[in-house]
Every structure is written in C-alpha cells, then in structure tokens.
Amino acid sequence: MSGYYPYGGAAPTPPPPPEEKGSAALRTVLIVAALAGVATVVAGMLIVLNSPAEYGLESNRDALALQSQPTGKPEQALFQAGPDVPPPLPQIVPAPAMLPSTPVRLVIKRLGINAPIKSVGLAKDGSIEVPPSNNANLAGWYRNMSTPGEAGPAVVLGHKDTRTSPAVFSKLPQLKNGDTIEVQRQDKTTAVFTVGGVEQANKKTFPTERVYGGRENAQLHLITCGGIYNRITGHYTDNVIVYATMTSSYRS
Structure with a gap:
C-alpha cells in the first residue's frame, strides 16, 4: 500500500541507507584509533624524557667541566707593538713625579x-x-x-x-x-x-x-x-x- 502510513500523521524519518551506516562505523573506528595513537605517543615521550641517556638524548651541557663554561668576558690581549713604540699608558691621568727614594x-x-x-x-x-x-x-x-x-x-x-x-x-x-x-x-x-x-x-x-x-x-x-x-x-x-x-x- 504505497503512500499509506497507519495511524495517520506525517511519514516517519526513513532509516539511513546501508552505505551511511557503514560510514558512521568507519568514522567511529578511525576516531578510536586516533585517540589510541595519541595516547601511545604521549606515553612514549614520557618514557624518553624520564630516561634520556638510554635514547641518546642526554644533554652535554651539564657534563661540561666548571672551567670550560664560558665566562662571557674576553681575555685581555697582550700588548704588541714595534720596538720603538712608547710604553702603553693606563686610561687615567698620571700623577706628578716624586723625588728619588730607594x-x-x-x-x-x-x-x-x-x-x-x-x-x-x-x-x-x-x-x-x-x-x-x-x-x-x-x-x-x-x-x-x-x-x-x-x-x-x-x-x-x-x-x-x-x-x-x-x-x-x-x-x-x-x-x-x-x-x-x-x-x-x-x-x-x-x-x-x-x-x-x-x-x-x-x-x-x-x-x-x-x-x-x-x-x-x-x-x-x-x-x-x-x-x-x-x-x-x-x-x-x-x-x-x-x-x-x-x-x-x-x-x-
């Protein structure tokens, strides 16, 4: 009886076609798999961070000897000049000379x-x-x-x-x-x-x-x-x- 619905009223929502049921199931499987993958990656990162030496990721910074750490201050260069150049003077005014005394x-x-x-x-x-x-x-x-x-x-x-x-x-x-x-x-x-x-x-x-x-x-x-x-x-x-x-x- 085509077009006839018991109890009158509007026609009920038709069930989804078979192919739509399959798509929903596939999406569900993909979402679950993605969540599982994220969880696996996070767990792996935590393991590596807790044991960096075992995975070749340990930083060498803390292994530097104290004397090898850079000071940030350049070393003073030795004075270099021709043999006839006068002695280097400090960057302040010289004091007046005094009388001789041993x-x-x-x-x-x-x-x-x-x-x-x-x-x-x-x-x-x-x-x-x-x-x-x-x-x-x-x-x-x-x-x-x-x-x-x-x-x-x-x-x-x-x-x-x-x-x-x-x-x-x-x-x-x-x-x-x-x-x-x-x-x-x-x-x-x-x-x-x-x-x-x-x-x-x-x-x-x-x-x-x-x-x-x-x-x-x-x-x-x-x-x-x-x-x-x-x-x-x-x-x-x-x-x-x-x-x-x-x-x-x-x-x-």
Whole structure:
C-alpha cells in the first residue's frame, strides 16, 4: 500500500541507507584509533624524557667541566707593538713625579705578592743582575735607572721560578690593564702604579727602547721570564714585561 502510513500523521524519518551506516562505523573506528595513537605517543615521550641517556638524548651541557663554561668576558690581549713604540699608558691621568727614594718593598695585592726589594746592578756580561735564586720571594731594582716614583722608568726584575718552586713573579702574566702595583719607598712614601699593558717579547728582539728609554712620567716596568724553557741553554725564550704608570702616592 504505497503512500499509506497507519495511524495517520506525517511519514516517519526513513532509516539511513546501508552505505551511511557503514560510514558512521568507519568514522567511529578511525576516531578510536586516533585517540589510541595519541595516547601511545604521549606515553612514549614520557618514557624518553624520564630516561634520556638510554635514547641518546642526554644533554652535554651539564657534563661540561666548571672551567670550560664560558665566562662571557674576553681575555685581555697582550700588548704588541714595534720596538720603538712608547710604553702603553693606563686610561687615567698620571700623577706628578716624586723625588728619588730607594724602593724597599713591592706589593701586588691581586696576585698575593708582598716582596722585599734588593738593589741590583750589571753583571760581568753587561746584562742586568737578577736577584739570588735562593730567595724565591725577592725582587731586584736596577739601581742605574730611576727609583719608583721618580720621573722616568724604574725597572724591577724577579724570577718566574726556581729549581724547587714558583718564584715572586710566577703570576706576573695574570696582571690586567687597570690593576695596581704599590712600591714602598725608603722615605716612607708609597708610589701607586696602574698597569697599562703586559707584553711577552722574545729575548732576541727585546724592546730595549720601550723598557729603558727616558720618559717624562714616573713609570714602573716589571720583568720576568716567559715562553718556553730551553733545557740546553737553561733559560726561557721570552720575557714578560709589565708597563705601569704612577697614578697616585701616599705616606706610609
């Protein structure tokens, strides 16, 4: 009885065609599978994160030694210039020179240096004498030059090491521009010098004019050995030279 519906009223909603039932079932299966896949991925990530070393994902950052961590501060470059170039000056105004007075003690607080000073002259071969090696904590002031605090360069030498231990100037290359050096003098005054540069020069090309040449300001030049130790000659190949200018003084 086509077109006839019992009990009257509108025709009921027809059932979906067979192909629509199949599509709904397929969608349901795909949704369930997708959810299961997401759950599997999340679970896998948690396992890897909890045991990164087992999967080759462990970070090397924490494995760096403390001294290998970057400081963010560039290392100071050594002073380099031709042999006739004047000594480097600190970025502050030099203090007026004082009257001559024999130095008695050298103090570099940042390096832990507190050393008596001995007067030295020239050796038989014409080179400057060095302090006796049996006293590792002894510096030598070259008495044929200015006294520290007097106008001109004052030259103080010290050993890098001895046969048995480091010596007074072993840490000299660690000085940086702006560091201060104090020289106590016989007249009860202390001359304060500010480092303007540190140079490492081969002994064959020693900057004689820069170290010993006349200057208007009161300067202090510290000298020790550096470079490579030559076991055949018994000497180091280089010299380390610190250039400092007097920037203040006070009465001890």
